[in-house]
Amino acid sequence: EPEVTQTPSHQVTQMGQEVILRCVPISNHLYFYWYRQILGQKVEFLVSFYNNEISEKSEIFDDQFSVERPDGSNFTLKIRSTKLEDSAMYFCASLSLETSGRGKDTQYFGPGTRLTVL
């Protein structure tokens, strides 16, 4: 079964540093997402990406965050100046959306990157 992969599995950084989290979505998928989950809390949507541009973003996704699909396979999340409260699991997901009915298709999640900001 095809999988979404993410690297690194764990990233430790100092406050104020830039980090880039990497994802390889499933190859024929067209929609890409980033979610985060602070320890003990629910999974929160950050941003969705389609046709090489952001299609939707949440209030969490402020100017410190950016996403990019630099080539045909990778999808990255950059945090420009990390804060302590950015410590969380970050999940990438991808989707191949059919046109009929919202939610008809499945979002496949990667294993996540645990980001620890010191």
Next chain:
Amino acid sequence: LAKTTQPISMDSYEGQEVNITCSHNNIATNDYITWYQQFPSQGPRFIIQGYKTKVTNEVASLFIPADRKSSTLSLPRVSLSDTAVYYCLVAFNQAGTALIFGKGTTLSVSS
């Protein structure tokens, strides 16, 4: 956005059938109902999805009444490895693609 309500936690023993009910009173006509499972420190994993009546796959069954205001995830003969958080999702943001997670139901299976 359709809001979902499900129990915070449930306990079960190995070999039992577990039913987790989710209410979604303001589900939209075109919304599907999807259940995800999440183990600690892992990404959510799709379990099952349905629109109405009953759907069954190798992992679970999903029962949806005619009014679609609720749904029940049924896990047959659970094992210790089914201990996880289970999310019922029908809510989508205005773009129609993002998943909006609630707090889910933490299922604990004991021997």
